Amino acid sequence: MNFPRPRTTRNARLFLFAALSNTLLQQGIFVLYLLHRGLSTLEVSLLQTMIYLSISLSSVPVGFFIDRVGARAAAGLGQLIISAVLIGQVLAPPSLVFFLLLFLIHGVGLAIKLNSELVILYEAAAQSSEDAAVAFPVLRSRFTAVSAATVSVAIVIGGLLQPVSWTLVYVISGIATGLAGILATVLLPGPAKAPTSQDEERAAASTKVIDSRWTALRAMGGSWALLLIVSSLLHGTLTPFLIFSQDILATQSLPTPAIAVTMAAVYTLGALAPLLAPRVMRRFSTAALASSTLTILAVGLLLTSSGIGGVTVVVVLVAASLPEVTAISLDFAIQDRIPSDYRGAITGVAGFFESLAIAGSYLIFGALTEAFGSSSSAGVFAVVPVAALVLFAVSRLLGRRRRDALEPDGQFDEPVHHSGAVPTQLRGIDGEAETSCAVEDRAKGVLRDHPGVSDAQA
Known part of the structure; x- marks a missing residue:
């Protein structure tokens, strides 16, 4: 089967x-650095919780900010904030309060970076010669692979430089991320389209912008909201499990070198697995990927509680690979239902x-x-x-009801054909081929049925 190969400049x-933006030399040893600065393990856990709470609380206002200034400018600002925080950690006094403030700011920077990157990737896919349904998983998987591979190499370099100087590790990371911020407007693609008369009408109706965004959000339906919650729970399962797996493996009597090799394999799989996403997404629906991944994770966590180190290693490696592909599929399913005018805010x-x-x-x-110990807690x-x-x-179930209401004749969009060669299609939630244009047209149709949303806004 043929695949798009976007290799443009x-x-x-x-x-x-x-x-x-991912030249983060400190990423694999930042916990050791915080302990080196005199913080306790509990305080380090508190800092990790703080950074994700900060991302969470700032994500919605950051989305409005991205819509206002553009994803490219926002991505640059996010990188500059992260750069300042990395260098600030070197200059910071060994005070929990000061580090809490830094991690709070770091979370804001990450929220800007992550949300703007997702918007940029989807807009870049929409501008490609391929349909967005085909181009997005290719761009997203390669972007993720490059990011993960860079982090893996940076971690090794950081480990080698650490005996020389902690300051050197953090300063190099800060300079690299700062450079990404400065060059963002040069390196990142511009908006999907130039301003039009409709855009000017939207700007003139700015007093209705927030209302129309929330109307768009409500119009997307309960199935989209539940899909978002499922994606959130998938990330909520993986992230803490992979972090705490080091402690789980240690309590299961695995030697430290074996744990280090396992963690190195986790980062390697994190770089390689996303490259399989376009191929896998052509063969399996989002429903098949999500249900199988969640089932495997649940069984894997139960097996981890058995206390057998070798079994846990296998579970950790599976958790570092298959869910990466599923996450890309879920991201596309979520993004493809968002009206383009409100992508930043809803993202x-x-x-x-x-x-x-x-x-x-x-x-x-x-x-x-x-309460239960490392292994049993899994x-x-x-x-x-x-x-x-x-x-x-x-x-x-909700998605099927919504689709039946929008398409009472039961007809679905035709498969997407590329280059006049082999018919290819990206599987939707339930396995049907579906284009992003069709999805957005239906979303806009629903928007027009809601009061307070003009044709220009829809």
């Missing part, structure tokens, strides 16, 4: 930005729920570890992917 610059809402789920999961996993934590699985089933 524009995409090369996009991947260069991904590399610069901010999505970021809010995902970050809130991760922050809450950190606290829950930590509390379970205190088994209890399996309730999270099980809950996501149930919600996803409900989301599919």
Whole structure:
């Protein structure tokens, strides 16, 4: 089957930005640095919770900010904030209050960076010669792979430089991320389209912008909201489990070198797995990917509670690979239903729920570890992917009802054909081929049925 190969200069610059913005030499040893500065393990956990709470609380206003200034300018600002925080950690006094403030600011920078990157990737896909449904997973998977590969290499370099100087590690990271911020307007693609008369009408009706955004959000339906919650719970399961897996493996008597090799494999799989996303998404629907991934995660967490180190290693490696592909599929399903005029704001809402789920999961996993021990806590934590699985089933039912209401004749969009060669299609939520244009047209049709939204705004 043929696949699009976007190798334009524009995409090369996009991947260069991904590399610069992820040159984070401190990423693999930042916990050691915080302990070195005199903070306790509990205080480090509090800082991690703070950063995700900050991302969560700032995601919605950040979304409005992205809509106002543009995703490219916002991405540059986010990188500059992260750069300042990294260098600030070197200059900061060993005070928990000061570090809490830095991590709070860091969360805002990350919220701007992550949300604007997602908007940029979707807009770049929309501008490509391929349909967005085909181009987005390719761009997203390669962007993720470049980012993960850069982080992996940066972690190794950071580990080698650490004996020389902690300051050198953080300053180099700060300079690289700052450079990405300065060059953002050069490296990142511009908006999807030039201003039109309709855009001017929208600007003139600025007093209705916020209302129309929330109307758009409501019009997207309960199935979209549940899909977002499922994605949030998936991230909420993976992130704390992969972080705490180091402690779980240690309590299961795995030697430190074996744990280090396992963690290195986690980052390697994190770089390679996203590259499979376009191929996998052509063969399997989002429903198949999400349901199978959540089931495997739930079973894996239960197996981890058995206390067998070798089994846990396998579970950790699976958790570092398959969900990466599923996350890209869910991201596309979520983004493809968002009207383009409000993509920044609604992406901010999505970021809010995902970050809130991760922050809450950190606290829950930590509390379970205190109550049941490292291994047993994983088994209890399996309730999270099980809950996501149930919600996803409900989301599919609501989605079918919504689709039947919008398309009473039961006809679906035709498969997308590329280059006049082999017919290709990206599987939708339930397995049907669906184009992004068709989805947005239906979304706009629903918007027009809501009072207070003009044709220009819809």
